[in-house]
Amino acid sequence: MQSDFLVIGSGIAGLSFAIHASKYGSVTVITKGKAIESNTAWAQGGISAVLDKAKREMGDDIESHIADTLGAGAGLCKENAVKAIIEQGNETIEDLVNAGVQFDKNKDASYSLGKEGGHSQRRILHCKDTTGFEIATALIETARKIENITILEEHFAVDLITTAKLGIATEDKIVGAYVLDETSGQVKIFRSDKVLLATGGCGKVYLYTTNPDSSTGDGLAMAWRAGATISNMEFVQFHPTCFYNPSAQGAEARSFLVSEAVRGEGGILINAKGEEFTKQHDPRGSLAPRDIVARAIDHEIKKTGASCVYLDVTHKPKGFMKERFPNIYETLLKFGHDCEKSPIPVVPAAHYQCGGVATDIDARTTIRGLYAIGEVACTGLHGANRLASNSLLEGNVMARRALDNIIKTLPHKQKNPIPINIPAWEAGHAAPPDEQVLISHNWDEIRRLMWDYVSIVRTDNRLQRAARRLRNLRKEVREFYWGHTITSDILELRNLVATGMLIVDCATRRKESRGIHYTLDYPEKNELFLSDTEVRRF
Ligand SMILES: Cc1cc2nc3c(=O)[nH]c(=O)nc-3n(C[C@H](O)[C@H](O)[C@H](O)COP(=O)(O)OP(=O)(O)OC[C@H]3O[C@@H](n4cnc5c(N)ncnc54)[C@H](O)[C@@H]3O)c2cc1C
Incomplete structure (x- = not known):
């Protein structure tokens, strides 16, 4: 398989890139499972942007969006990246509207703008509470109509192929990827000199997460194995309000997110006694930034021994939740909870990976x-x-910036990439795995230990314990990986272990508390650590 651009992942990033790049050459999008299975499709609250009209009429401006972003980032944002991304909010909304996304509007036809924690203004565009699903559907439909784009579902990227891996002595360059066809079980070579890693996050490395099953850190682990620099993996964001539903079956029931926008619209966090406990931690109460709210809940749960806290919307007018958050309202009802009658039980859960594969402001990694x-x-x-x-x-x-950079710096139309001899995938003497129990046991173990030792509140001791156990698991998984025919389960397990180790490694290096990395051993910020944590495999 050969194409001008190889895109791995079919969320907002991968598909936005594919749609624009298709004007310049052939694009292959590979995605594990179905194209709609992504974090993008699960996003609820919306997308932030300072629109020209809002700027004029509502007193919002780019500078205050930048200031809010820098404020949340606790000293580690790169100002050039913040500025470049936020300044392009208008273009992003136009781009999505052109793809067919219909954001909610007010009666006067202006966009309805929501507010979320940490934002000083209303600037969140949304499609009720299924914004991500609308975006994902529109982008998939648009991409499917473009002749130059081939979307291959059930295609799982196993590893990146680089010149260094092939032992070719040049600057380290990408030349393609090994990809498992999940239907046939064959591993194929996908050849391209321009590979876009758009594989999303790694929430599944934790026992409790708001992420769908696809978020297993595959892209992160592949990039790390290929020798790319990885940054800031200690910063895993925990969403404060995941529906607490311990007896539930199935990914959706266990990880159902109650959007921050609910607090933006007046939802209040309370404990079992009805007290607004978040006010003791921050004057902004329920609308303080996520890290503060998640820690406040963690503290409350540990202090009181309760299993959860509650998000109260019972004071809102009847019908409000059904109208403004129909998906949340209906889904909770489906799980037996009427949020208009009683407060919603919630717990924090792993939500977003702030670190990842280090890039510059044009999305370039350290591998050409x-x-x-x-x-x-x-x-x-x-x-x-x-x-x-x-x-x-x-x-x-970033999808649009990556393409701009490729167009300027790389020969984008390359009918015949430089011939390179890539060895076929070596299946060896591997037999089909018959020890499914080992895989599922190790999956559970990683997720539980990451939750117990490496979640909202950390200590050196807990991190060391996690590192020791992850080292053992890595050894076991390696033996299993090399001894058996590969399946997506084994691949995900291998990537989860690598992801866990990267989080622990980064967290261990940061001897301070900053943003969403909080450790009892170093509870304050320390200016000596005012820089990115970078790790690389040699
Ligand atoms: C419940 C929830 C609510 C959220 N709400 C919001 C919100 O309101 N606003 C906001 O801005 N953000 C929100 N987020 C975060 C946001 O949705 C994600 O950060 C964003 O969608 C990520 O987009 P992406 O394209 O990078 O990755 P994704 O959308 O996750 O797409 C990654 C794709 O890569 C594929 N993939 C992964 N590994 C492989 C592999 N090995 N081989 C082939 N394909 C692979 C996946 O199957 C998937 O198709 C939310 C996230 C969740 C989980």
Whole structure:
């Protein structure tokens, strides 16, 4: 398989890139599972942007969006990245509207703008509470109509292929990827000199997460194995309000997110006694930035021994939730909870990966020809904490910036990439895996240990314990990986271990508390650590 552009992942980042790049050459988009299975499709709250009209009429401006983003990022944002991404908000909205997204409007036909934690203004465009699904559907439909784009579902990228891996002595360049066809079980070579990593985040490395099953850190682990620099993986954002539903079956029921926009519209966090406990931690109460709210809940749960806290919307007028948040309202009802009658039980859960594959402001990684866009990347927009609703924006903007850079710097129309002899995938003497129990046991173990030792509140001791156990698991998984025919389960397990180790490694190096990295051993910020944590495999 050969194409001018190889895109791995079919969320907002991968598809935005594919649609624009198709004007310049052939694009292959590979995605594991179905194209709609992505974090993008699960996004609820919306997408932040300062629109020209809002700027004029509502007193919002680019500078205050930048200031809010820098404020959340706790000193680690890269100002050039923040500025470049936020300044392109208008273009992103136009781009999505052109793809067919219909954002909610007011009666006067202006966009209805929501507010979320950490934002000083109303600037979140939304499609009720299924913004991500509308965006994902529109982009998939648009891409499917473009002749130059081939979308291959059930195609799982196993590893990146670089000149260094092939032992070719030049500057390290990307030349393609090994890809498992999940239907036939064959591993194929996909050849391209321009590879876009758009594989999303890694929420599944934690026991409790708001992410869908596809978020297993594959792109991050592949880039790390290929020798790319990885940054800031200690910064994992925990969403404060995931529906607490311990007896539920199935990914959606276990990880159902109650959007921050609900608090933006007046929802209040309370404990079992009805007290607004978040006010003791921050004067902004329920609308303080996510890290503060998540820690406040963690503290409350540990202090009281309760299993959860509550998000109260019972004071809102009857019918409000059904009208403004129909998906949340109906889904909760489906799980047996009427949020208009009683407060919603909630717990924090792993939500967003702020670190990732290090890129510059044009999405370039440290390997030539390999670009990382969307949640898998660390551009410097989020720093030590992401401002709500900035990630859909980042995915689209960085896709367009990556393409601009490719057009300027790389020969984009290359019918015959330089001939390179890439060895076929060596299946060896591997037999089909018959020890499914080992895979599922190790999956559970990683997710539980990451939750217990490496989640909202950390200590050196807990991190060391996690590192020891992850080292053992890595050994076991390696033996299993090399001894058996590969399946997506084994590949995800291998990537989860690598992701866990990267989080622990980065967290261990940061001897301070900043943004969403909080450790009891170093509870204050320390200016000595006012820089990115970078790790690389040699
Ligand atoms: C419940 C929830 C609510 C959210 N709400 C908001 C919000 O309101 N606003 C906001 O800005 N952000 C929100 N986010 C975050 C936002 O949705 C994501 O950060 C963003 O959608 C990431 O887009 P992406 O294109 O980088 O990755 P994704 O949308 O996750 O897409 C990644 C794609 O890569 C594929 N893939 C992964 N590994 C492989 C592999 N090995 N081989 C082939 N394909 C692979 C996946 O199957 C998927 O198609 C939310 C996230 C969640 C989970």
